[in-house]
Amino acid sequence: MTRSLVITDCDEVLMHMVVPFAQWVDEEHGVIFRMEDTSFAGALKRKECGTPLEAAEVWPLLDGFFRTEMPRQYPIPGALSAMAEIARHADIVVLTNVGPDHQAARMAQLAALGLDAPVIGSRGGKGEPVRALIEERRPPVAVFIDDLANHHHSVAIEAPDVWRLHMVGEPAIADKIPAARHAHARIDDWAAAQDWILARLAEKAPAPAPEAV
Template sequence: MTRPLVITDCDEVLMHMVVPFAQWVDEEHGVIFRMEDTSFANALKRKECGTPLEAAEVWPLLDGFFRTEMGRQTPIPGALEAMAAIAGHADIVVLTNVGPDHQQTRADQLAALGLAAPVIGSRGGKGEPVRRLIDEREPSVAIFIDDLANHHMSVAAEAPQVWRLHMVGEPAIADKVPPARHAHARIDGWTAALEWILARLAENIPAPDPELV
């Protein structure tokens, strides 16, 4: 077995995203972002009339933000310090759904802040890329951190031995997001999250098989 592995999302886990994104779409596109439930798409409405954007209009806005506006993003409090502490006990991989086109920009963004970890720019469910990482690295224990419930469900299906931490580090939306049913814990602040992660790494055992619990 190799070194423990922590696989972490970026937006709303390491970096603030929805707040700078909301500022940008307001300023540049006449769109208001106001999250009232768990639907990101439904949160985007035209300023002039209040009608929601069509689903096909959402990704081009996200793509535009990641292409030119990552400089607006700032770290979630405690995130980079936590990553530095974790690096003493485990390898770190950033698995982010910005897609391959923005993978290098995201790696550069994090490296400039002192986090020189490998970055995978994926699309869709994160279960398969997590399983591939587990197969390649064979860690003694692995932890997955993400703000979206669907990714916890995907990882639970593809790599159930991975510990799953649900974190929504952006206070502006944290209370709109219920705990992910397929996560082992929900912690939104890095002080408590680091304690939980280090405890799992110290135990150094895979997550329990839900069928055997």
């Protein structure tokens, strides 16, 4: 019988990212990361003069971090134990926007922590890869977890039957990010999130159709 499916992001859902990233760009690049609104790129400023980085400078920093600094990352409290419990009831796939270049490293990073799950290193909106997973696996119920509102919007369009949980597990930025309008719930704590996810899996009912996307 086809199992239910949980599709989860990694950074700020399973693993802390912005705090170790901020430490690294400060130490190695003379850049301060201080998030004052929802803009990640706008949070990066040169330490010597305070001017924001250009948009074209941001991805090379992120790419450099994921290429060499993943060992700085550490789990969000409760994430791994929640994944272990959820795995008793559903298959887990990690869908992360680190891109194909860092997919293998991300899988190894999580496997070393005891989470042996397939990893898809995507780019852009997550709606299409979520829809592809649903079409491939045909789960009785599916749950999507991510910290970014645009991905919930994308999934609401491409796979509206999937339950969508907005989670920002990093306290340093959680209060800067409003609840995603296209998610069914916003929970930043893994104990409560685990209960919510297991309840959706037990119900085995598709998510209600969004009023507008």
